[in-house]
Amino acid sequence: MEESKRQKLMKKIESHLRTTARKLVKFDTEGEALQYLVNSFRAELECDLIAIVLKEGDDVVPTLYQGDFRRGISHPPIAIASCLPRLFEGSTTFQEVDEECSCLLIDLLRRNGIKTWFSVPIKDEENEYGICMIGFRRHVSLLAEARQLFDDFGEDVALAITVARKKETQRRKMVGLEWLAQHFSLDTPLEQFVEKIVERAGKGTNAGGACMYLYREEDNSFVVHPPLYGKVASPKQVMLKNNYRVSDYFPFLERPGGDELTVPLVVNFKTIGVLHVEQKNEGTFTKEDAEILDMLANYVAVMLENVRLYQQERDHTHRLRLLLQYQQKLMKETIRHEGFHGIVKTLSQMFAKAVVVFDRFMRPIAHELKGLNGQQLQQIAKQAFNQVPGQSRMGGHIQLEGLSDLSIVVWPIHNGGDAVGYLAIETSPNEMDDFFLLGVELARNIFSIQFMKQKLVFETKEQLKDSFLHKLLAAEIEDEESIIQYANVFQWNIFEEHRLAVLHLQMDESNGTVDLVKQNAEKTVLWNRLKVRIAAEDSSLLYGAVEDQYILIAPAARERKKPEKYWSEWHQRISRWINEEKTSYRVFLGIGGKASSIGDYYVSYRQAMQALQVMIRNFPGKSVAFFDELGAYTVLHHLKELEAAKLFVDKYLGPLLRHSVGRNADWLQTVRVFLDCNGHLTETAERLYIHRSTLQYRLEKIEEMLGFSLQGAEQRFNLMMALKLYDLYGLPSAKMSKR
Secondary structure, three states: OOHHHHHHHHHHHHHHHHHHHHHHOOOOOHHHHHHHHHHHHHHHHOOOEEEEEEEEOOEEEEEEEEEOOOOOOOOOOEEHHHOOHHHHOOOEEHHHOOOOOOOHHHHHHHHOOOOEEEEEEEEOOOOEEEEEEEEEOOOOOOOHHHHHHHHHHHHHHHHHHHHHHHHHHHHHHHHHHHHHHHHOOOOOOHHHHHHHHHHHHHHHOOEEEEEEEEEEOOOOEEEEEEEEEEOOOOOOEEEOOOOOOHHHOOOOEOOOOOOEEEEEEEEOOEEEEEEEEEEEOOOOOOHHHHHHHHHHHHHHHHHHHHHHHHHHHHHHHHHHHHHHHHHHHHHHHHHHOOOOHHHHHHHHHHHOOOEEEEEOOOOEEEEEOOOOOHHHHHHHHHHHHHHOOOOHHHOOOEEOOOOOOOOEEEEEEEEOOEEEEEEEEEOOHHHOOHHHHHHHHHHHHHHHHHHHHHHHHHHHHHHHHHHHHHHHOOOOOOOHHHHHHHHHHOOOOOOOOEEEEEEEEEEOHHHOOOOHHHHHHHHHHHHHHHHHHHHHHOOOOEEEEEOOEEEEEEEHHHHOOOHHHHHHHHHHHHHHHHHHOOOOEEEEEEEEEEEOOOOHHHHHHHHHHHHHHHHHHHOOOOOEEEHHHOOHHHHHOOOOOHHHHHHHHHHHHHHHHHHHOOOOOOHHHHHHHHHHOOOOHHHHHHHHOOOHHHHHHHHHHHHHHHOOOOOOHHHHHHHHHHHHHHHHHOOOOHHHHHO
16 A cells, blocks of 8 residues: 555544544443444444444453344353453454464354454553454455554543443432432331332342341341342341451442442441342342442431431430439539538439449548449449549549449549549440430539538638637637637537647658748648548547647547547548648647646647647657657746746857857757767767767867866756757747847
8 A cells, every 4th residue: 555545544544533532422321432433433444343342240242233243143241261362452453363263252253254353452541341343354454553543542432431331320320319319208217218228229230139237236236127129148137246347247348240249338437237239130240230339328328317316306305304404403402401412312313323422532422322232332432442533633534443243433523623522323334425424514513513512611610610729729818708609619518628739740851942932832732631531530629720830629538548549540640641642741749738628728739839849859750749748848848937948048058059050060969969878979979970089079169169068967957958948948049039
């Protein structure tokens, strides 16, 4: 063929293929697009045969053809395995195939007298649809240059088929959505809804059977919801074990190409069931079938969710009305009573569950057991005490562990950011829906109000108590009748024999400089918390604050003639509470003598203060001191001439005190230890952790400052007396006072 004719023919073929490709994508259906393709090729190429052979699973089927292509076609489909593979890979001509080649499609061409033929694969990067075959009964010269044009055209045809199929699927979806909208509403009974859906699924996919599985949480399984469409061989119930992947129980989940097909019903990212079809009447389930099921599944999921929301809204409205009614009952209980029993009883009725309220120290103060016994209450209190403190700042709730056959959840009750109590309810996390949590939040607010109310009453009484103690512990009683009236308010028998103690909290100063303002604030907060615990421990103990001192007054009868044991137990108890508050304070108790009349209380108070002062200065290892056990201090306590005492202290200790100001040396301590060791130099040096020669040097300096020797018994006695007066009264020397 001349070169100019070949070029004209190539241009003609190229123009035709472009025009055909542009028009193919305009058709709405796959059949229309392929029919146009066949007609245009037959007219343009003047061929004797053109056939579209499409893949269907593992087979190919001559779907649309023109010309003589009838012999041997009575037994479709044709297995792909029996066809020449290169036909599906690229453009192929008769010249490239051996005569002995075994291929059913090529045999079909030969039986129909086709001498010249070529084929074009219909495929693109994602899809392989089949082959377009063009044949002539006469010998025709094929242009090798056109191969690439036909390959590109094959991709265009594949694109046209893809577009046409998507249009058909979309159209079927629109028809399906119109059908669904016409047949269903929120009032449609579930059985009727399921019946229509499975019927639509079965007919739309040409399946022999269809059904809907719904997830049942009670036994963790998928259960067929009647009615069914056609015959379904799959089990009526599918139990889920440790593995929760739905595909492990429905192997054809969203997988076309088999004799079953399943799509999930998903609501809010949670699988609530599946739509299942099986036994397709012709061939296997295709991607188009999966799209139909997806459409139905999406509608089912939305519809079921709408029904659920509708019912939930109606149920929530009813439950909120009940909640408002109980809120009114709870508020009435806070008005009528100061305690918590009425609130707890009402809350227990609202939830139909056991309810326990604890104070901030994890003591149960009110409960409604609802079938639980006292032993179980003790177990709950024990586990709550071990597990809850320290967790309340995290917010939320805490489920108690270690309780057999009981599920107890605890919530903190806050007031101003602090946990003032705890609410425990016999429930499990699975039962705590939004309504339940809303009820709990409401109850926590009611309890918080009641705790605040109790706190206000408590603080009012505390203010009265402090005023009472100021009057009672005055050096001179001015209004005895007023003191008796105060005592009656607190139901406290002032005429019984009592003993007074002074509680002192001392911070560990080993960490560095102490901020006194911060320390006083911390001690005030700590004392406020201790007061609550003291009141809860023993209501007969009177307590308060006087002149920045914390006072405890106990009936002497409570000591049971063992005052040391009684007050040591109180010291241990308070120390334990201090440790639970995570603070570094040490507890000291100075205890005075017994008071039998109103005037004795001031004396007992001063005795307790002096016992505390002497203990802290002289006995660092002790934490509890009784005034009656101070020996010589009890005699010095009655000393009336304080000015004489000042002069005496100044004479014997003044030089040492003045010389110690601004220096490292503690001359007073050296003298104190020397006298305690009866002048024994080796023992004194060991107790002061210094060398004997250093001690001798210090003693020489002390004798030089005092102006007398430390070896005389009379001088040692005077020094000892001056030290005791200094310890008892904390008297500065007269000259130092002037300075």
